[in-house]
Amino acid sequence: AQKVTQAQTEISVVEKEDVTLDCVYETRDTTYYLFWYKQPPSGELVFLIRRNSFDEQNEISGRYSWNFQKSTSSFNFTITASQVVDSAVYFCASSETSGSRLTFGEGTQLTVNP
Amino acid sequence: NAGVTQTPKFQVLKTGQSMTLQCAQDMNHEYMSWYRQDPGMGLRLIHYSVGAGITDQGEVPNGYNVSRSTTEDFPLRLLSAAPSQTSVYFCASSYRPPGHSTDTQYFGPGTRLTVL
Numbered sequence: 575a576q577k578v579t580q581a582q583t584e585i586s587v588v589e590k591e592d593v594t595l596d597c598v599y600e601t602r603d604t605t606y607y608l609f610w611y612k613q614p615p616s617g618e619l620v621f622l623i624r625r626n627s628f629d630e631q632n633e634i635s636g637r638y639s640w641n642f643q644k645s646t647s648s649f650n651f652t653i654t655a656s657q658v659v660d661s662a663v664y665f666c667a668s669s670e671t672s673g674s675r676l677t678f679g680e681g682t683q684l685t686v687n688p
Numbered sequence: 689n690a691g692v693t694q695t696p697k698f699q700v701l702k703t704g705q706s707m708t709l710q711c712a713q714d715m716n717h718e719y720m721s722w723y724r725q726d727p728g729m730g731l732r733l734i735h736y737s738v739g740a741g742i743t744d745q746g747e748v749p750n751g752y753n754v755s756r757s758t759t760e761d762f763p764l765r766l767l768s769a770a771p772s773q774t775s776v777y778f779c780a781s782s783y784r785p786p787g788h789s790t791d792t793q794y795f796g797p798g799t800r801l802t803v804l
Contacts, residue, residue: 607787673787
């Protein structure tokens, strides 16, 4: 069974600060998938990124970057120069080999203050 | 494209009542799924479907039924509502299972259900 732990329940930063959201996963599969989602105050869910277990390259998309380290079973998400619009709940998730069954972490509430 | 639509947006039921939450997508996605979101617990997978006529259970399937007679629709049925089913329900779709898809996974706006 998959398990995803987001130990940071809430994070509060001031605009323009960098912030890292932690995600630790547990799995017995050698092939698995990792995801990040954003849920802004409006409530909708937005897919941000998908990673497979064979690709440990870090990824950067604008102010967002993701660091995948199999050695520590972590898939951390960094927002550079945070903005108020980044305020949201961020969920990390994992999926087993079939890619069909997602397990979510409990989420991290990020508040970016002006 | 309308994306993923869910109806109703809000619903109040009495214990023991049954109802169907509707989910539809117009993107010709093969994979569809239902999640429930409870405070402090993230999202939990209820049921999913990898194509018309194929459904499977997720993490918390008890008390819910699904069917997938068309590619577009994936309704979720509550057979006999219980207060423990009070939650926000999200439907999602993608071309392939999320782990195998390089495309975006889309979510509906959610249905807020209260069972008294």
